[in-house]
Each structure stands twice: as C-alpha cells, then as structure tokens.
Amino acid sequence: MNYKIPSSNLLGKPIDKNQSYIIVGAGISGLFLGYYLKKANVSFKIVEQQQQAGGLLQSEQTEYGLVERAANGFIWCKEIQEISDDLKLEILSPKSTSKSRFIVKNKKLRKIPLSFFDGIRLLQGFTKKHGTPFNTLEDFGKYFLGEKNTAQLLTPAFTGIYGASAEQLSFAGAMTQLAEAFNSTNYLRPAFKKMRAHLTPSEKKKRAAGTHCYKNGMGELTQRLTEHLQNDIEWNVDGRTLKNESGNLILTTPAHVSKDLFKEKNKTLFHHLDAIKYNSMISVTLFFSKTAFKNFKPGFGCLIPQKEGFNILGVLFNSYIFDHRVASDDLISLTCILRDDTANLSWLDKDKEWFKSLITKDLDLLFDLSEQPIDLVVSKWRNGIPLYSPSLYDSWFSMDDILKNEIPNRNLFGNYTGEISVRALAQTSYLIYKYLK
Numbered sequence: 502m503n504y505k506i507p508s509s510n511l512l513g514k515p516i517d518k519n520q521s522y523i524i525v526g527a528g529i530s531g532l533f534l535g536y537y538l539k540k541a542n543v544s545f546k547i548v549e550q551q552q553q554a555g556g557l558l559q560s561e562q563t564e565y566g567l568v569e570r571a572a573n574g575f576i577w578c579k580e581i582q583e584i585s586d587d588l589k590l591e592i593l594s595p596k597s598t599s600k601s602r603f604i605v606k607n608k609k610l611r612k613i614p615l616s617f618f619d620g621i622r623l624l625q626g627f628t629k630k631h632g633t634p635f636n637t638l639e640d641f642g643k644y645f646l647g648e649k650n651t652a653q654l655l656t657p658a659f660t661g662i663y664g665a666s667a668e669q670l671s672f673a674g675a676m677t678q679l680a681e682a683f684n685s686t687n688y689l690r691p692a693f694k695k696m697r698a699h700l701t702p703s704e705k706k707k708r709a710a711g712t713h714c715y716k717n718g719m720g721e722l723t724q725r726l727t728e729h730l731q732n733d734i735e736w737n738v739d740g741r742t743l744k745n746e747s748g749n750l751i752l753t754t755p756a757h758v759s760k761d762l763f764k765e766k767n768k769t770l771f772h773h774l775d776a777i778k779y780n781s782m783i784s785v786t787l788f789f790s791k792t793a794f795k796n797f798k799p800g801f802g803c804l805i806p807q808k809e810g811f812n813i814l815g816v817l818f819n820s821y822i823f824d825h826r827v828a829s830d831d832l833i834s835l836t837c838i839l840r841d842d843t844a845n846l847s848w849l850d851k852d853k854e855w856f857k858s859l860i861t862k863d864l865d866l867l868f869d870l871s872e873q874p875i876d877l878v879v880s881k882w883r884n885g886i887p888l889y890s891p892s893l894y895d896s897w898f899s900m901d902d903i904l905k906n907e908i909p910n911r912n913l914f915g916n917y918t919g920e921i922s923v924r925a926l927a928q929t930s931y932l933i934y935k936y937l938k
C-alpha cells in the first residue's frame with residue numbers, strides 16, 4: 502500500500518531551538534507544547550483568550566459529584582505518565598467494575614463481543630489481503646469486518662471518539678498508525694502487531710486496562726500544567742490581534758479561529774482552514790440514586806448504533822469507571838454523549854429541562870428507570886470535534902507544504918492536525934521535544 506503519512510502533526514517548519522515562539526491557545530495542545538518547549542529550553546510564551554486554561558478540558562465539582570465537560574479520561578501512555586510524575590500528579594487507574602463494555606442491540610445492552618458468530622466474522626478479516634487503498638473507515642470496515650460488524654461495532658466505537666460515522670471518516674486520517682502499518686504488510690494481523698511493536702509488555706497491559714484519569718478529573722492535569730507554566734502564559738489576549746506579528750506563531754486554536762490569521766496572508770491556507778467542519782457535541786452528566794435503575798449492568802459504558810433510534814450516541818458509566826466520581830456510594834453518575842445534527846443546531850439553544858426529558862426517555866428504554874435524575878449538567882460544544890473526513894486528511898499535506906514553503910514563521914497544531922485524543926496530543930508534543938534535544 503502507499504498511504505501518505507504526515508511527517509508530524511505539527512504542521513509547518515520544525516521548531517528551531519534558537520528561535521523564540523508565541524503559542525496561541527492554552528488548551529491541552531498549547532499546554533503540552535509549552536511544557537515540552539520549557540523542558541527543551543526554547544524561548545516561548547503562551548497567549549490565551551480566556552482567563553483560564555484547558556479549552557475543552559474542564560472538570561467541575563458539584564454537590565453530587567464530578568462533572569467532566571468534555572474528555573473524561575485518556576488511554577495510558579508513557580508520555581502522560583512522565584508529565585504526571587514530573588508535576589506530582591497521581592494517575593487514577595480504572596476500577597475493576599469498568600471491565601465490561603456494552604453495545605445496544607434491539608434496545609438491550611449486549612456485552613462486546615456480541616456473539617460467537619460475530620467473533621468468527623471478525624477473525625475472518627485476519628485472512629484477507631488488503632487490495633486497493635481505503636478512502637473511508639467504512640471501506641476498511643466493510644472489507645475486513647463485514648457490513649454488519651461495521652454498522653454494529655466499528656461505527657458506534659468511532660462515533661464515540663470522533664463524533665462521526667465510519668462513512669464520514671477518512672481511513673488513513675482516523676487510523677493513521679494502521680494505514681502506516683499497511684504500507685509494509687497487506688494483512689491485518691501483522692499490521693496490528695506492527696502498530697504495537699514499540700510497546701513493552703507492561704505498557705501493553707496499562708493500555709489494555711482502559712481509560713485513565715485523575716482523582717479530580719482532567720482539569721487537574723490542565724491546572725498543574727498551568728501552574729508549571731504560570732510565568733509563561735499571558736491571559737485575555739486574542740491571538741487574532743497578532744496576525745501581523747513578524748515573529749514565530751504556533752496556533753493551537755481551533756481551525757475556525759486560526760483561519761483568521763491567514764485571511765490576507767494566504768487565501769489557499771485560509772480556504773483549507775475554513776473548510777474544516779466541526780460536529781456540535783453535547784455532553785450531559787446525570788446523577789441518579791442507585792435505586793432509580795431496575796435494570797442496570799456495571800461496566801465502562803455502552804455504545805448505541807444509529808439504527809437503534811436513540812438520541813444519545815453512547816453512555817459512560819462514570820462511577821463504575823473511576824473512584825471519586827460521586828459524592829456518596831448510593832449515587833450513580835452517567836455521562837451521555839449527543840451530537841446536534843439539526844440543520845440550524847437548535848439543540849444548542851435548548852435548556853436543561855429539555856435535555857432532561859430527551860435523555861431520560863432514552864435511559865428509561867435502556868435501564869428501566871423508576872426515578873428521575875437528582876441533577877444533571879449540560880455542556881454544549883458548538884465546535885466540539887473536528888470531522889476527520891477524507892478532505893481534512895488531504896488538506897494536512899497541502900497546509901504543511903504551504904506553511905513550510907510560504908509562511909515558515911507559522912505553525913498549526915491541535916486536535917484537527919492529525920490526532921484528536923489527549924494521549925496523542927501529548928505524544929506529538931513529546932516527539933517535537935525529542936527532535937529538539
């Protein structure tokens with residue numbers, strides 16, 4: 502195969518140790534990057550529009566327990582472990598009650614994998630030879646896993662991460678490591694092996710354990726990083742006012758903000774950034790009394806295929822994933838993830854009561870509720886998750902070329918430049934540091 506693989510998720514010229522930089526945005530991308538530039542003794546400052554850091558990552562303690570506004574955790578990696586050790590932060594491992602994962606089938610929770618026959622179907626994929634390159638994730642799924650598993654497993658799993666279905670996602674964009682592995686083998690099993698070859702057995706074990714976090718949520722990480730970088734951050738600065746700045750800018754702001762810095766400078770780059778779509782995501786955390794569920798199964802959570810006809814895309818069983826998520830043992834905390842697919846994004850204007858009614862109908866079908874939630878917190882993200890479409894994947898290479906050749910004092914980095922997860926953003930930042938050492 503000949504999949505194009507980005508040389509780095511930091512688009513533009515590599516960082517030069519002898520120059521100084523302004524990082525725009527103190528979301529987790531800007532904070533990780535700042536952390537590593539400081540470690541490498543590169544001169545920099547961060548400018549942030551708000552008075553607080555973290556961007557999408559925000560944790561809030563309520564009367565009934567912790568609420569994560571977006572990410573609820575990360576897959577363990579040695580880079581986040583090292584940052585956490587350095588900042589004296591203890592990583593919270595998942596509870597043993599989080600082991601089971603469910604998928605909804607005929608309105609009922611079924612454990613993954615679904616059945617013996619579905620398992621056989623998945624295994625058959627291991628004997629097939631990869632022929633023509635896959636454009637979308639759906640192409641990959643249908644070929645290796647079959648239509649049914651793609652609809653019932655792959656799409657819900659990736660919707661939970663990318664907020665989009667398999668047919669909307671670029672195969673090489675959403676599964677870059679697998680695409681890279683397919684450049685040296687045509688078979689699935691050796692490709693998977695290759696992807697994990699760099700991991701030690703203990704790293705594999707930690708990863709397999711599932712999502713990790715911190716006692717007080719993801720906000721603990723952004724708070725410590727902010728304290729660590731406190732003399733390097735300037736608050737209440739709109740990065741767009743720096744559009745004529747002649748020094749080096751690394752933009753870690755979302756694409757729809759970053760584009761404004763190129764409107765007059767480079768129309769092609771502006772159009773690439775302008776074309777990047779974001780899905781509007783809504784995360785609703787609900788607190789229930791344990792007695793409210795007549796039919797509940799402990800686990801990590803459940804994915805809901807679209808054809809099941811629910812409004813929610815998936816549910817995280819927070820208090821079964823981590824300790825310290827509820828104020829008392831007689832409570833249950835759940836987070837429901839929704840995507841606003843209405844033409845005029847009308848869900849973004851709805852109030853708490855409206856979401857309560859919409860979601861409790863779905864939860865009642867799943868768990869047979871006998872009581873209403875005690876409380877709920879709604880977090881709406883108009884530009885929640887960038888759409889990892891085939892056109893976004895193509896634009897990485899064009900944007901990288903334009904920056905390197907025409908605007909060498911600008912870089913783009915963030916959850917739309919190659920990797921979406923907190924883990925991968927840390928790993929990319931570490932690679933930048935490694936290159937600088």
Ligand SMILES: Cc1cc2nc3c(=O)[nH]c(=O)nc-3n(C[C@H](O)[C@H](O)[C@H](O)COP(=O)(O)OP(=O)(O)OC[C@H]3O[C@@H](n4cnc5c(N)ncnc54)[C@H](O)[C@@H]3O)c2cc1C
Pocket residue numbers: 525526527528529530531548549550551553554555556557558570571572573574575576738739740741753754755758782783784838882885886914915916917921922923924
């Ligand atoms: C509902 C939801 C659930 C998620 N769950 C997970 C999960 O469980 N695990 C996981 O790994 N990932 C998850 N993600 C993805 C992850 O949270 C994001 O990809 C990541 O936090 C993005 O960080 P960022 O720094 O790139 O962007 P942002 O968080 O958007 O940060 C951008 C920063 O730039 C600042 N800014 C904006 N405009 C300007 C300006 N003009 N001037 C200066 N500063 C500006 C913002 O204030 C912000 O601080 C989830 C995302 C959502 C929406």
